[in-house]
Amino acid sequence: MxxxxxxxxxxxxxxxxxxxxxxxxxxxxxxxxxxxxxxxxxxxxxxxxxxxxxxxxxxxxxxxxxxxxxxxxxxxxxxxxxxxxxxxxxxxxxxxxxxxxxxxxxxxxxxxxxxxxxxxxxxxxxxxxxxxxxxxxxxxxxxxxxxxxxxxxxxxxxxxxxxxxxxxxxxxxxxxxxxxxxxxxxxxxxxxxxxxxxxxxxxxxxxxxxxxxxxxxxxxxxxxxxxxxxxxxxxxxxxxxxxxxxxxxxxxxxxxxxxxxxxxxxxxxxxxxxxxxxxxxxxxxxxxxxxxxxxxxxxxxxxxxxxxPLLREHRLYQADWLFRFYGFTAAEILADGASLDDDLDPKSAWALRNLAFFPVDVNKAGYAELLRVPGIGPVSCSRILRARRSSSLRHDQLPALGVVMKRARAFVVCADKAADSGERTRALGDARILRALLADPVAARAPGEGERQLESDWRAGA
Ligand code: SF4
CATH class of the missing domain: 3.20.20.70 (Aldolase class I)
Incomplete structure (x- = not known):
């Protein structure tokens, strides 16, 4: 040869x-x-x-x-x-x-x-x-x-x-x-x-x-x-x-x-x-x-x-990301079972199990607390901490800081407290609404599609 x-x-x-x-x-x-x-x-x-x-x-x-x-x-x-x-x-x-x-x-x-x-x-x-x-x-x-x-x-x-x-x-x-x-x-x-x-x-x-x-x-x-x-x-x-x-x-x-x-x-x-x-x-x-x-x-x-099992592989990478960059432990990620949720990323699944932790006040919460909010990742979290030094943040300012509002809206309060409060209360009181808001579109795709895109989705949206 x-x-x-x-x-x-x-x-x-x-x-x-x-x-x-x-x-x-x-x-x-x-x-x-x-x-x-x-x-x-x-x-x-x-x-x-x-x-x-x-x-x-x-x-x-x-x-x-x-x-x-x-x-x-x-x-x-x-x-x-x-x-x-x-x-x-x-x-x-x-x-x-x-x-x-x-x-x-x-x-x-x-x-x-x-x-x-x-x-x-x-x-x-x-x-x-x-x-x-x-x-x-x-x-x-x-x-x-x-x-x-x-x-x-x-x-x-x-x-x-x-x-x-x-x-x-x-x-x-x-x-x-x-x-x-x-x-x-x-x-x-x-x-x-x-x-x-x-x-x-x-x-x-x-x-x-x-x-x-x-x-x-x-x-x-x-x-x-x-x-x-x-x-x-x-x-x-x-x-x-x-x-x-x-x-x-x-x-x-x-x-x-x-x-x-x-x-x-x-x-x-x-x-x-x-x-x-x-x-x-x-x-x-x-x-x-x-x-x-x-x-x-x-x-x-x-x-x-x-x-x-590419979706399972992806969920494990997401959980691993939570270990290394978000301060989660395995016990928190796996709180109620041996398997990760197919339909939700592990951070969203944690949020749904811990509704008493929310809403988080984006003008008062520390870095670790903010990172627990679906739709807020390390980059948007750091931007929030910087931006709120000069003024209290409103809901409409969060997208420009990189927050994915579709996911975060139900879990945060801002300076304009009245805004979204009705929607938030409704969502926090109804697990089905929250699951729909947090559903990971990757899980719904045809088998084999989309897994390569997942890491970048995750990095961007957290
Ligand atoms: S995984 Fe096992 S069988 Fe394969 S090369 Fe390594 S030692 Fe050999």
Whole structure:
């Protein structure tokens, strides 16, 4: 097989890994080398199914000694196999870089004989790029579960970002669907990576507790309590405010990420989100990616899905956004069930469960309170705080500040208190009116439509 054939095969084999965004590094060109992980960034592309792909996203090998049921490259799959030699891949990266095709590389691999042997090959590519080729572009390396600490640290030394994919959120699902992986083999490298990035890992509290719990010397899961009214637990957003980042750090400047597969196991949204929140708090994971399971083969260990559960994947991303930017905890998002609402985004669902919290006075409420209002996001919230310094705000001023009034109107009071008060009272007293006002149009679209647009809708409208 020549290099072009290998590239076609091994780039296609890498497409299901969603944990490939390139943010967070400020590695600059140095010592007369080539590439720059800070200025150029990595070119991104969107695949047909909506995933973000950095432009050299490739496996070193798609031969794998393990047999994860959800994976197209598993040992028992009848697929064409191929592998790059490390030197061959280094040449390819440099050739592509010099032709301006790429700014970086996302490199993973099937398990070739054992985790450490595979890691040595992956690290060899990264080390050769950095040392011999003086490549300063972005490198994202995958760590194989079970890899030894010394190799995990070596990967952190050469890469901007490293990821260990958890894939399944419970020990029971791992045992059934990915029998070669164990929670210990996954979380051990994640703790090593947290320390490599200057963060002392804490104890995981996600269920199932007996297997996911980390060894005793780790710090407790939640280091202090929240200042938020009525809540004791610290949110991811609050915990991160105290964490200083150094994107120019020489070791792992963009930190670690992970991926959870959605829909390949019976695990609930609650199991997925509880674990994700724990990973942010306990291991300082920068991003958790949620990947809707794409059925690749008939296997009795996995459910038969007609199509990937993209709406569920999207709801999980929305909830994750609430962790990281809105100060919500998993317990608040999941207050009354194991599953997120298909018809409402998680913030609207929270508002409907907590009507006593409303209406919020936009001229008096603090940042955290305002962020709880449907239709108000971080940007519009900051604009409100700035604008009300000079005068009390009226309803008709809010759209210009970015507030989505269709969603917010029933939940706020302004200086012109009489305006909308009748409509607000009616809406707050009738859950059906509120559900109609807050209904997420994405849920009503035909299957497969619109999911790619969702993140931008969410960012804009909150
Ligand atoms: S370890 Fe599992 S997920 Fe990774 S390539 Fe092998 S079979 Fe696929």
């Amino acid at each position: 020549d290099t072009a054939d290998k590239l076609a095969l091994l780039a296609d084999a890498a497409k299901y890994d969603a944990s490939c965004s390139s943010s967070g590094s400020a590695r600059e060109n140095a010592n007369g080398g080539i590439g720059n992980g800070a200025v150029g960034g990595v070119c991104h592309s969107w695949s047909a199914d909506g995933r973000c792909i950095s432009l050299l996203k490739v496996l070193l090998s798609n031969a794998c000694a393990w047999d994860c049921a959800y994976c197209a490259n598993r040992r028992s799959a009848d697929v064409r196999r191929g592998a790059f030699e490390p030197e061959e891949l280094v040449r390819l990266v440099i050739d592509f870089y010099k032709r301006n095709y790429i700014e970086g590389v996302f490199l993973s691999s099937g398990v070739v004989s054992c985790p450490d042997a595979t890691m040595e090959r992956l690290i060899s590519v990264a080390r050769t790029l950095r040392v011999r080729e003086r490549f300063n572009g972005y490198i994202h390396l995958k760590v194989i579960p079970g890899a030894s600490d010394i190799l995990v640290n070596e990967a952190a030394r050469w890469a901007d970002r490293v990821s260990v994919n958890i894939e399944l959120p419970s020990a029971a699902s791992l045992a059934r669907i990915a029998p070669d992986k164990t929670p210990q083999a996954i979380f051990g490298p994640m703790r090593t990576l947290a320390r490599a990035g200057g963060f002392e890992p804490r104890r995981l509290i996600a269920e199932p507790r007996p297997l996911l719990e980390a060894p005793a010397p780790l710090l407790p899961a939640r280091p202090r309590t929240s200042d938020a009214p009525g809540r004791r637990e610290l949110s991811v957003h609050e915990a991160r405010k105290d964490r200083t980042r150094n994107p120019g750090a020489s070791v792992l400047p963009a930190g670690q990420t992970t991926q959870l597969v959605v829909g390949a196991s019976p695990d609930s949204d609650a199991a997925i989100l509880t674990l994700a929140e724990n990973l942010y708090l306990a291991y300082d994971v920068r991003r958790v990616y949620y990947s809707a399971f794409v059925p690749v083969a008939d296997d009795p260990r996995i459910p038969s899905l007609g199509r990937p």
